[in-house]
Amino acid sequence: MAASATTPRVALVTGAGQGIGRSIALRLAADGLDVAVNDIPSNAEALRAVAAEIESAGHRATTVLADVSDPVAVDEMVEQVATDLGKLDVMIANAGIAHVKPLLEVTPDEFDHLMSINLRGVHLCYTAAAKRMIAQGGGGKIIGACSIVGYRPFPLLGPYSASKWAVRGLTQAAAMEWAQHGITVNAYCPGIVGTAMWDHIDEKLAENEGLRKGAAIDKYSELIHLGRVSVPEDVAKFVSYLASPDSDYMTGQSVMIDGGIQFS
Ligand code: NAD
Numbered sequence: 382m383a384a385s386a387t388t389p390r391v392a393l394v395t396g397a398g399q400g401i402g403r404s405i406a407l408r409l410a411a412d413g414l415d416v417a418v419n420d421i422p423s424n425a426e427a428l429r430a431v432a433a434e435i436e437s438a439g440h441r442a443t444t445v446l447a448d449v450s451d452p453v454a455v456d457e458m459v460e461q462v463a464t465d466l467g468k469l470d471v472m473i474a475n476a477g478i479a480h481v482k483p484l485l486e487v488t489p490d491e492f493d494h495l496m497s498i499n500l501r502g503v504h505l506c507y508t509a510a511a512k513r514m515i516a517q518g519g520g521g522k523i524i525g526a527c528s529i530v531g532y533r534p535f536p537l538l539g540p541y542s543a544s545k546w547a548v549r550g551l552t553q554a555a556a557m558e559w560a561q562h563g564i565t566v567n568a569y570c571p572g573i574v575g576t577a578m579w580d581h582i583d584e585k586l587a588e589n590e591g592l593r594k595g596a597a598i599d600k601y602s603e604l605i606h607l608g609r610v611s612v613p614e615d616v617a618k619f620v621s622y623l624a625s626p627d628s629d630y631m632t633g634q635s636v637m638i639d640g641g642i643q644f645s
Pocket of ligand 1: 395397398400420421449450475476
């Protein structure tokens with residue numbers, strides 16, 4: 382059933398307890414959407430704080446604890462969003478993890494674990510959202526977290542880079558298959574964003590390269606033409622556009638929002 386045009390649109394943001402996902406959730410709420418925020422149970426407290434922040438600004442929010450690599454949990458998550466907020470118009474498959482290790486040391490289990498979140502998790506979120514949007518009948522916006530490493534890998538981030546490269550391919554295929562349903566599918570490719578993820582990458586790169594803490598982020602920051610490390614709000618502003626009707630004629634794109642590190 383098509384949702385009424387007068388009710389606010391509903392977005393679901395995965396991995397929204399902190400970092401880029403949190404910032405996207407706050408921005409979409411400020412844009413006037415009702416927002417469901419997801420994270421894993423170990424981040425439940427932070428997730429509830431994000432929902433409370435949205436509600437205290439006068440918007441509707443709901444929280445859904447789920448691991449995006451679990452197919453049953455992802456289906457139930459989308460069902461819960463529809464129950465709590467009435468429908469689903471915008472899916473942001475943001476959750477992701479990073480491992481920093483030389484390829485020769487990555488174990489098969491580590492590889493599978495990373496892919497289960499960064500690639501299978503995105504696939505599960507994309508497809509669960511698309512099924513819901515097709516059933517609703519009003520089209521929708523599906524948006525995934527890619528990265529500059531989806532275009533040019535970083536050393537010591539091999540499986541992570543491969544997962545983001547694959548998200549770019551999945552985004553293109555999904556865009557082709559679901560255009561007939563009025564669903565657009567795009568991805569954002571941040572560069573170096575000052576979040577817990579980059580703190581972890583910096584620490585591990587420093588360990589591997591015998592550098593002091595902070596040295597790796599300084600080294601990679603020299604690549605940024607706009608001269609500063611990104612903040613999550615830089616990414617959220619672009620995702621706001623991807624989630625809005627202003628991007629209706631854009632699909633299948635994975636767009637760099639990196640201060641000018643990598644050019645497409
Ligand atoms: P972050 O580590 O700060 O936050 C990631 C969030 O995802 C956390 O709240 C975490 O609990 C959650 N999460 C992890 N596994 C999950 C799972 N299985 N199910 C549900 N939630 C899960 O990371 P961030 O920097 O905010 O990154 C967000 C996204 O942007 C990721 O996909 C990341 O790969 C991508 N990205 C980040 C950067 C960067 O510089 N930080 C650059 C390019 C791309």
